[in-house]
Amino acid sequence: MHRPTTKIAAAHGQWIQWICLFILLAGVSPVEGARVGDYVETHWSDQVARFWSFDDPAVRFAVMGTLLMGVCCGVLGSFLVVRKFALVGDTLAHAVCPGIALGFLWNVSKDPLAIFIGATLAGLLGTVVVHWIKATTHLKEDSALGMVLSGFYAIGICLFSMIQNLEVANKSGLDKFMFGQAAALAENDVKLMAYITLFSLGVIILFYKEFLVASFDSVFARAIGVPYLFFHYTMMVLLTFAVVVSLQATGLVLVSALLITPAATAYLLTDRMHHMLILAAFLGALSGLFGAFLSFLGNGLPTGPFMVVSASVLFALGFLFAPRHGWVPRWWRRRRRTARIQAENTLKAIYQVMERRDFSEDAIRVAELASRRNVSVAAIESELSALVSYNFVTRSAAQPDGQFVDDKTIAFTPSGWQRACEIVRNHRLWELYLTNAALYAVDHVHDDAEKIEHILGEDTVRKLERCLEHPENDPHGKRIPTTQNLHSYAPPGTGPEGRPTSHGGHT
Amino acid sequence: MSVWADLIPEFDLEEMVVAPWTAEFDPFGWILLMGFLVAFTCGLVGNFIVARRMALVGDAISHSLLPGIVLAFMLTASLAIPVMLVGAMVAGVATTVLIEIIHKNSRVKTDAALGIVFSLFFAVGVILINLYTSEVHFDAECVLYGEIEYLTLAERISLGLVEVPLPIVWMLGVGLVVVGLVVLLYKELLVTSFDPGLARSLGIPVGVYHYGLMAVLSVVIVSAFEAVGVILVIAMLIFPATTAAMLSNRLPVMLAMSLCLAAVYAVGGLHLALILDSNIAGSMVVVAGSLFGLVWLFSPQRGLLVRWVHSVRQKTKYAENLTS
Numbered sequence: 130m131h132r133p134t135t136k137i138a139a140a141h142g143q144w145i146q147w148i149c150l151f152i153l154l155a156g157v158s159p160v161e162g163a164r165v166g167d168y169v170e171t172h173w174s175d176q177v178a179r180f181w182s183f184d185d186p187a188v189r190f191a192v193m194g195t196l197l198m199g200v201c202c203g204v205l206g207s208f209l210v211v212r213k214f215a216l217v218g219d220t221l222a223h224a225v226c227p228g229i230a231l232g233f234l235w236n237v238s239k240d241p242l243a244i245f246i247g248a249t250l251a252g253l254l255g256t257v258v259v260h261w262i263k264a265t266t267h268l269k270e271d272s273a274l275g276m277v278l279s280g281f282y283a284i285g286i287c288l289f290s291m292i293q294n295l296e297v298a299n300k301s302g303l304d305k306f307m308f309g310q311a312a313a314l315a316e317n318d319v320k321l322m323a324y325i326t327l328f329s330l331g332v333i334i335l336f337y338k339e340f341l342v343a344s345f346d347s348v349f350a351r352a353i354g355v356p357y358l359f360f361h362y363t364m365m366v367l368l369t370f371a372v373v374v375s376l377q378a379t380g381l382v383l384v385s386a387l388l389i390t391p392a393a394t395a396y397l398l399t400d401r402m403h404h405m406l407i408l409a410a411f412l413g414a415l416s417g418l419f420g421a422f423l424s425f426l427g428n429g430l431p432t433g434p435f436m437v438v439s440a441s442v443l444f445a446l447g448f449l450f451a452p453r454h455g456w457v458p459r460w461w462r463r464r465r466r467t468a469r470i471q472a473e474n475t476l477k478a479i480y481q482v483m484e485r486r487d488f489s490e491d492a493i494r495v496a497e498l499a500s501r502r503n504v505s506v507a508a509i510e511s512e513l514s515a516l517v518s519y520n521f522v523t524r525s526a527a528q529p530d531g532q533f534v535d536d537k538t539i540a541f542t543p544s545g546w547q548r549a550c551e552i553v554r555n556h557r558l559w560e561l562y563l564t565n566a567a568l569y570a571v572d573h574v575h576d577d578a579e580k581i582e583h584i585l586g587e588d589t590v591r592k593l594e595r596c597l598e599h600p601e602n603d604p605h606g607k608r609i610p611t612t613q614n615l616h617s618y619a620p621p622g623t624g625p626e627g628r629p630t631s632h633g634g635h636t
Numbered sequence: 637m638s639v640w641a642d643l644i645p646e647f648d649l650e651e652m653v654v655a656p657w658t659a660e661f662d663p664f665g666w667i668l669l670m671g672f673l674v675a676f677t678c679g680l681v682g683n684f685i686v687a688r689r690m691a692l693v694g695d696a697i698s699h700s701l702l703p704g705i706v707l708a709f710m711l712t713a714s715l716a717i718p719v720m721l722v723g724a725m726v727a728g729v730a731t732t733v734l735i736e737i738i739h740k741n742s743r744v745k746t747d748a749a750l751g752i753v754f755s756l757f758f759a760v761g762v763i764l765i766n767l768y769t770s771e772v773h774f775d776a777e778c779v780l781y782g783e784i785e786y787l788t789l790a791e792r793i794s795l796g797l798v799e800v801p802l803p804i805v806w807m808l809g810v811g812l813v814v815v816g817l818v819v820l821l822y823k824e825l826l827v828t829s830f831d832p833g834l835a836r837s838l839g840i841p842v843g844v845y846h847y848g849l850m851a852v853l854s855v856v857i858v859s860a861f862e863a864v865g866v867i868l869v870i871a872m873l874i875f876p877a878t879t880a881a882m883l884s885n886r887l888p889v890m891l892a893m894s895l896c897l898a899a900v901y902a903v904g905g906l907h908l909a910l911i912l913d914s915n916i917a918g919s920m921v922v923v924a925g926s927l928f929g930l931v932w933l934f935s936p937q938r939g940l941l942v943r944w945v946h947s948v949r950q951k952t953k954y955a956e957n958l959t960s
Contacts, residue, residue: 215748216692234643265940266932272878275691276928279871283921286868290915291643382699386755393748430766434759441756448742456741 173426180425188425194314194322195417195436198375198387201326203395203413204333204406205371206388208364210396211405212344216271217256219385220278221365221372224255226285226381230292241317245373252369255281256362314378322374329367333406340364341402379433390440391416394447397454416440468515470583475512476521476549477556477582478502479539484607492540513539521545550610555582557603558593564604565597571604645913652910664906670804671902671920674860677811678869679876679894680818681856683887684849686877687829692747693732694873696754697850698857698866700731702761705858710768717806721855728854729847731757803863810859814852818891825849826887864917872901875924882931882938900927 228251232244262273395408420436559578563569656664704727738749880890905920
């Protein structure tokens with residue numbers, strides 16, 4: 130710390146405060162050198178052409194670096210995301226901070242190897258401390274992670290401020306290790322990334338089964354003799370490697386996003402771990418490519434934040450549109466299911482109205498249906514138009530005997546008749562099952578059956594029928610349409626034969 | 637190795653220990669007071685945050701504030717504290733809402749949702765700064781170090797007898813509001829933090845308290861981060877609570893301990909910074925971390941030492957039982 134008195138002497142009034150706040154705002158914005166765009170000052174279309182032609186060696190290295198980083202972080206991050214360990218990456222990224230300072234102090238130079246070793250050791254120590262705190266205190270994981278993150282980071286900050294006060298020559302570029310510089314990646318950095326990526330992928334492929342079982346079920350892993358702690362720490366070593374090499378391109382705060390976001394997107398897209406790893410690697414590489422490209426478009430734009438934004442956009446797309454787990458498909462499925470249940474309930478109501486008349490008439494009036502369903506005629510109309518569009522009922526009811534001449538009458542089509550019979554059968558079978566096999570009271574079975582009638586599959590229906598010895602009547606004494614006569618039933622209006630008769634329906 | 641010798645200046649009792657309390661009390665007194673206020677206010681809120689297992693939500697919010705503050709600045713072209721606070725509060729609450737949306741509507745777990753949201757916000761903040769405020773020179777050191785020393789350069793306003801730096805007045809105000817809220821809503825905060833199910837059955841609006849706490853947290857973080865930097869704010873949130881939790885199970889005791897710990901952090905941090913010639917905020921956290929380490933080892937109920945003695949005793953007792 131400088132003596133405050135000297136700072137007061139150098140005071141320039143209030144604007145220093147302004148600048149200070151701005152500096153605070155700047156966050157970990159990459160400092161000089163972190164900008165692909167610095168190399169050129171041209172129109173953006175030229176920039177696009179320049180980027181995709183890959184002629185510029187700086188562009189080539191930046192792209193290769195970000196691609197490798199995306200692959201490496203995506204694969205390793207997948208294991209974090211499935212283990213609910215996502216924030217370990219964040220903690221690791223901050224915990225390497227004192228290691229970088231100590232690596233520098235080792236022989237007072239920015240020797241990449243010393244810094245790499247220092248950072249890796251510090252990161253590993255951080256994960257060990259998290260593990261110890263969790264194992265020996267009642268404190269929860271989030272507190273342990275937060276303490277290690279901020280505690281190690283503070284040690285790093287103290288060391289850095291002490292280094293700044295040192296009278297040595299080559300301390301100036303040190304903060305670049307913390308702020309990242311994708312554009313300034315040199316051939317050696319990219320080579321190191323390639324080695325680390327290949328090594329990590331090799332280890333994971335070699336011990337895939339062990340990592341898998343250690344990630345998903347640590348107790349089972351121990352039980353079958355997989356050394357859980359060994360694989361836990363192997364994963365931590367690989368992660369630390371990945372974080373340390375990625376720091377150079379993305380900066381300390383944002384490196385955890387490269388571990389989490391592509392892996393979380395992949396997690397939304399698939400249920401198989403090996404698919405997830407491949408997808409996460411692909412998505413990570415895609416984010417890296419887009420990030421490098423977007424930052425190249427403007428002048429003086431940092432790469433890391435654009436990689437994160439690209440990865441987040443991909444995540445948003447996955448969140449909304451993933452086939453199985455996406456929000457829109459799930460919303461659509463839910464809507465369709467609601468519509469189907471609605472239609473089936475209406476079909477059932479039509480059946481019940483007909484049944485009350487012993488199926489003596491082939492069509493019913495809208496008003497009868499509305500009073501049966503206990504809703505307004507307008508609501509019935511919209512339900513009916515849905516049924517008509519499914520081709521379950523017809524609205525033209527010109528009967529030969531002229532009894533229903535108005536077009537406000539409803540008649541089943543053959544498919545509608547069959548569906549209605551199925552729903553009624555499901556309902557009544559289930560009621561009977563609950564009363565006979567599960568010993569429910571007769572007046573308690575309706576609500577349950579009301580829900581399950583839409584879900585029961587044909588095989589379950591067969592089982593129920595066998596189990597109840599092919600019953601004829603439900604607990605309320607109404608007739609159950611059965612499979613044997615279901616298909617031989619003609620819908621009302623096509624002929625009298627095969628119609629079920631309501632048995633005791635008027636009691 | 638001359639570097640290591642150069643790294644730490646020679647110890648000077650007069651200048652490093654005595655002077656802050658006598659001759660140079662003017663700057664150092666304010667720094668101490670600011671450090672104490674930051675640590676105490678954060679610690680008070682932190683107790684509830686840690687109890688809710690949301691320690692890392694504090695981390696997320698402290699990063700997410702960035703775009704909120706930048707947008708507030710871009711819209712109003714002013715750096716007045718209330719404008720910053722509104723921006724920060726909006727960003728903070730937006731973060732928690734977004735985390736909840738992702739967590740509730742997909743299979744992604746809370747921790748991953750947290751990581752995704754805060755990195756996105758932070759990245760957007762950095763991009764906005766780069767796109768629209770690039771004429772200002774950024775010195776990234778400052779955000780790491782948290783320049784509590786700049787306090788002495790701040791505008792001062794007169795409060796009766798003494799001229800007080802404005803940030804201290806502001807932090808004092810935030811601290812008093814937080815103390816007032818904790819006293820007034822103590823029971824509700826206690827119940828919603830430790831047993832949300834019970835709170836709901838008692839008719840307490842859990843959601844309101846959750847988002848209210850997040851809003852207060854955002855205000856505290858944005859008021860404090862000027863002094864201690866973006867990332868060290870989290871340390872001030874977590875360390876008092878966890879250190880106190882190693883020593884006591886009672887929330888009132890823990891809250892009182894936060895007060896004492898804040899004083900120790902401020903005094904210890906200042907002297908450590910003077911001795912090592914390092915950054916004050918960083919040193920405060922190093923002191924906080926070391927105190928946690930001590931408590932972890934020597935806590936009378938839960939310390940490693942006590943646990944070890946206990947397990948040895950149990951083993952001998954077991955052995956005696958076997959042999960007798």
